[in-house]
Amino acid sequence: MPVNSSQAGVAVRVFAAKAIDAVYRGRSLKAELAATLPKIHDVRDRALLEAICFTALRQRARYDAALKSWLQKPLGAKDGELHALLLAGFAQLDELQLPAHAALSATVEAARALGRPHQAGMVNAILRRAQREGLPPVDASATWPQWLKRKIESDWPAFAGAIFANSAQAAPLWLRVNRRKLSRDAYAEKLDELGLSFTVDDELPEAIRIDEPVAVNALPGFAEGEISVQDGSAQLVADAVAPAAQSRVLDACAAPGGKTMHLLERDASLRLLALDVDARRLQRVGENLARNGLHAELRQADAADPAGWWNGEFFDSVLLDAPCSATGIVRRQPDVLLHRREADIAALTALQAKLLDSLWKLLQPGGVLLYATCSVLKDENERQIDAFLARTPDALAEPLDARFGHASGAGRQCLPGEGGRDGFFYARLRKRLAK
Numbered sequence: 001m002p003v004n005s006s007q008a009g010v011a012v013r014v015f016a017a018k019a020i021d022a023v024y025r026g027r028s029l030k031a032e033l034a035a036t037l038p039k040i041h042d043v044r045d046r047a048l049l050e051a052i053c054f055t056a057l058r059q060r061a062r063y064d065a066a067l068k069s070w071l072q073k074p075l076g077a078k079d080g081e082l083h084a085l086l087l088a089g090f091a092q093l094d095e096l097q098l099p100a101h102a103a104l105s106a107t108v109e110a111a112r113a114l115g116r117p118h119q120a121g122m123v124n125a126i127l128r129r130a131q132r133e134g135l136p137p138v139d140a141s142a143t144w145p146q147w148l149k150r151k152i153e154s155d156w157p158a159f160a161g162a163i164f165a166n167s168a169q170a171a172p173l174w175l176r177v178n179r180r181k182l183s184r185d186a187y188a189e190k191l192d193e194l195g196l197s198f199t200v201d202d203e204l205p206e207a208i209r210i211d212e213p214v215a216v217n218a219l220p221g222f223a224e225g226e227i228s229v230q231d232g233s234a235q236l237v238a239d240a241v242a243p244a245a246q247s248r249v250l251d252a253c254a255a256p257g258g259k260t261m262h263l264l265e266r267d268a269s270l271r272l273l274a275l276d277v278d279a280r281r282l283q284r285v286g287e288n289l290a291r292n293g294l295h296a297e298l299r300q301a302d303a304a305d306p307a308g309w310w311n312g313e314f315f316d317s318v319l320l321d322a323p324c325s326a327t328g329i330v331r332r333q334p335d336v337l338l339h340r341r342e343a344d345i346a347a348l349t350a351l352q353a354k355l356l357d358s359l360w361k362l363l364q365p366g367g368v369l370l371y372a373t374c375s376v377l378k379d380e381n382e383r384q385i386d387a388f389l390a391r392t393p394d395a396l397a398e399p400l401d402a403r404f405g406h407a408s409g410a411g412r413q414c415l416p417g418e419g420g421r422d423g424f425f426y427a428r429l430r431k432r433l434a435k
């Protein structure tokens, strides 16, 4: 990771502190980064800002424990940005392993730039101590709110420790090669030429996994649509839907369009309707399709209320990539653990059930509904599908193979970090033919 100790380097630390503080105050990390990154010129500085924010938030329990024992007097309510800057400083010295001198001086300078000249000495002293002593370990579950920790421990008693530990690790970059444009081997050669190390996975025909941090828009062919970013677990969804050529497919919660694109890259003959309730996110589906010269019908609508948009023509396949707690992708969205409330889970499971019931009615007898979430909670997954099957006599769960993870009720669950992949749940539901 390059370090720039000039003004730009200080600016990156200032932006990082402001973004982390905003996330602590309830803003989403994605929204904060979307607002901040365009203010930074250099692509390496943008990558550094992201790396600092992600690491600080993933490791915040450990960093906060160190602060608690090292600070003579706890930080006050008005010290949010300073607290965030200290976390950003720890991230640079700890997981990111930046050269200490430059990281330290830019971070101390950032304290001054944040209007805290009187606390710059304290920042310097704390960061020097971190450099000398290292940041002591804490249990990886310490970042998780108690109620959620208990749920995971009760749902996955044998795997809870691994879920917490893997969720604290940086996620790899997964690419999906657009085989309409070039083969995976041909793209892999391009990466070879750049000297980048990567892994290919026999189970995922379009996937390439890069474990070292790289800026995706600096990769060859990104702007030309040769590759997209998509986790391996999300790439498996296309295998689970497996629609027939020219069939009519509904992608009911489509934005930003990763799975829509994948399905169409595999088979542009699909008659695909991509729906999302969020107009701005749906716009991104349109942009992604245009970037690749693919076509789908797009519609901004509530999938749970088909009366408002459905034309009466049944679908052969329905993909319900449902809104969920995102507890399987904490390594990519560490702010989930700061923002998720216990009451959210009941609201989400009710919405998922409503979506399942509404969309089922639009499915052709003999057709398949693929239910997927990036959650690890059984309420949203195994128990959600068990309840659906119990109240839906014409639904039949079809087996998915072991690539999809642990058997979990009528579906399968990949847990975070397994095979380098995100936590994901899949259930394949066939509508029985009328007798």
Ligand SMILES: C[S@@+](CC[C@H](N)C(=O)[O-])C[C@H]1O[C@@H](n2cnc3c(N)ncnc32)[C@H](O)[C@@H]1O
Residues within 6 Å of the ligand: 234, 252, 253, 254, 255, 256, 257, 258, 259, 260, 275, 276, 277, 278, 281, 301, 302, 303, 304, 321, 322, 323, 324
């Ligand atoms: C997990 S994300 C989908 C990701 C997407 N399938 C992809 O692969 O890029 C869930 C999506 O559901 C959408 N959503 C939530 N409630 C919805 C509803 N009632 N009807 C349609 N879309 C909804 C959200 O706006 C969000 O874009």
